[in-house]
Amino acid sequence: MNYWLFKSEPEVFSIDDLKNCKNETSTWEGIRNYQARNFLRDTAKLNDKVLFYYSSAIPTGVVGTAKIIKEGYIDHFAFDKKSEYYDEKSKLDKPQWYMVDIQFESKFQKIITLEEIKSYKELANMRLVQKGNRLSVFPITKSEYDFILKLGSKK
DNA sequence: GCCAACGTTGGC
DNA sequence: GCCAACGTTGGC
Numbered sequence: 475m476n477y478w479l480f481k482s483e484p485e486v487f488s489i490d491d492l493k494n495c496k497n498e499t500s501t502w503e504g505i506r507n508y509q510a511r512n513f514l515r516d517t518a519k520l521n522d523k524v525l526f527y528y529s530s531a532i533p534t535g536v537v538g539t540a541k542i543i544k545e546g547y548i549d550h551f552a553f554d555k556k557s558e559y560y561d562e563k564s565k566l567d568k569p570q571w572y573m574v575d576i577q578f579e580s581k582f583q584k585i586i587t588l589e590e591i592k593s594y595k596e597l598a599n600m601r602l603v604q605k606g607n608r609l610s611v612f613p614i615t616k617s618e619y620d621f622i623l624k625l626g627s628k629k
Numbered sequence: 630g631c632c633a634a635c636g637t638t639g640g641c
Numbered sequence: 642g643c644c645a646a647c648g649t650t651g652g653c
Binding site: 507508509605606607608 | 633634635636
Binding site: 506534 | 650
């Protein structure tokens with residue numbers, strides 16, 4: 475079992491949007507970074523746990539959890555000229571980009587802000603708090619996941 | 630809106 | 642293969 479942090483801008487796709495999807499399930503398309511692509515394609519497995527993080531938000535932070543319900547498969551949005559995720563470099567016979575499907579699990583009682591995350595030494599090794607981190611999909615440890623889940627479960 | 634950090638592109 | 646220029650991310 476792997477543990478992940480997925481970033482999303484709430485203006486684009488919020489955790490409520492995920493919850494409101496059919497079966498509380500959505501594709502996670504539009505990842506256009508090779509390192510993140512490799513994680514989705516090669517490492518993300520069925521039932522892996524996901525922290526749902528808001529970037530470019532006020533405040534930024536983790537707002538809930540989800541799980542992987544479909545392992546990496548071709549991001550067909552890259553072939554769709556009408557999609558904002560269209561990428562002419564991704565060809566049908568040589569796809570560049572991959573995605574997974576996730577299902578809503580829980581919404582936290584309160585957002586666990588980046589500021590709060592930075593205050594715990596238990597979370598100091600997360601890629602999230604390291605300088606220059608821009609990856610929108612990256613692995614975390616079970617203990618980091620559990621720690622944040624616990625924070626988010628408190629009123 | 631600014632800007633630091635990082636990734637990608639393309640000329641050589 | 643180097644690296645300058647450019648584009649993007651994301652916190653503030």
